[in-house]
Amino acid sequence: MGDEPNKGGIPHPSVFVEKRRLELIKGYVVHESRTPSKQVRVVTPSQTVGPFFPAALVGPGEDDLACKVPGGARALGTPIVVSGQVFDEAGKPVRGALVEVWQANKWGKYEHPVDQTPEPIDPNFKGYGRMLTDAEGRYRFRSIKPGAYPNPGYDNWMRPPHIHYSIFGAGVMQRLITQVYFPREALNDIDPILNGVEDLDARASLIARELPAQHAGFDAETLAFGFDIVLRGSGETPFFVDP
Numbered sequence: 001m002g003d004e005p006n007k008g009g010i011p012h013p014s015v016f017v018e019k020r021r022l023e024l025i026k027g028y029v030v031h032e033s034r035t036p037s038k039q040v041r042v043v044t045p046s047q048t049v050g051p052f053f054p055a056a057l058v059g060p061g062e063d064d065l066a067c068k069v070p071g072g073a074r075a076l077g078t079p080i081v082v083s084g085q086v087f088d089e090a091g092k093p094v095r096g097a098l099v100e101v102w103q104a105n106k107w108g109k110y111e112h113p114v115d116q117t118p119e120p121i122d123p124n125f126k127g128y129g130r131m132l133t134d135a136e137g138r139y140r141f142r143s144i145k146p147g148a149y150p151n152p153g154y155d156n157w158m159r160p161p162h163i164h165y166s167i168f169g170a171g172v173m174q175r176l177i178t179q180v181y182f183p184r185e186a187l188n189d190i191d192p193i194l195n196g197v198e199d200l201d202a203r204a205s206l207i208a209r210e211l212p213a214q215h216a217g218f219d220a221e222t223l224a225f226g227f228d229i230v231l232r233g234s235g236e237t238p239f240f241v242d243p
């Protein structure tokens with residue numbers, strides 16, 4: 001059966017060597033340039049966001065991924081609270097940054113039409129949220145710990161539990177995308193996306209810190225994690241970027 005052709009699937013990135021492998025991992029999915037080779041229209045130039053990025057974009061309850069209605073029934077799974085600070089390259093907190101997060105439910109299922117895995121959808125799990133950082137650059141959200149899931153294509157390797165992040169705000173010209181992982185997860189060690197970050201310190205910075213349970217401010221079952229984000233400089237958080 002070893003000679004059976006791969007039924008149209010993309011081989012796991014580990015079968016590729018060095019640069020080709022990293023290109024595949026860093027791209028995560030096939031990348032297409034925003035600029036066509038034959039230009040038919042003038043590309044709209046980027047301009048600064050300016051200082052007045054609207055704070056009113058975020059409404060109440062949007063920092064809770066584990067219920068669909070504020071105060072409503074909660075999603076199944078281990079409750080978690082993730083908090084942290086956003087810093088600029090000088091180590092100064094970034095206030096008013098828009099932090100958006102999304103993740104799979106406790107069974108590793110996204111409520112998204114592209115997710116065709118057979119795992120159940122949790123009717124009480126929203127799975128996405130957003131918040132603005134305060135004057136100290138702090139953000140905080142409630143959720144449940146996401147499950148691992150098979151990555152479609154790439155021979156369905158199991159992605160470790162993770163939360164997707166997008167950061168945007170005044171002074172940021174292009175939103176920054178990354179993923180945060182959980183400590184002591186065996187799948188972290190073999191995940192090509194996490195391990196595609198070559199710098200070991202940078203890679204380690206994507207693993208959330210375990211915080212004392214009381215940090216969560218809820219019951220003893222709620223796990224607390226910390227994840228700080230550095231927008232640029234020598235300690236910057238690894239982000240996915242256009243090649």
Ligand code: FE
Nearest residue numbers: 103104162164
């Ligand atoms: Fe994911």
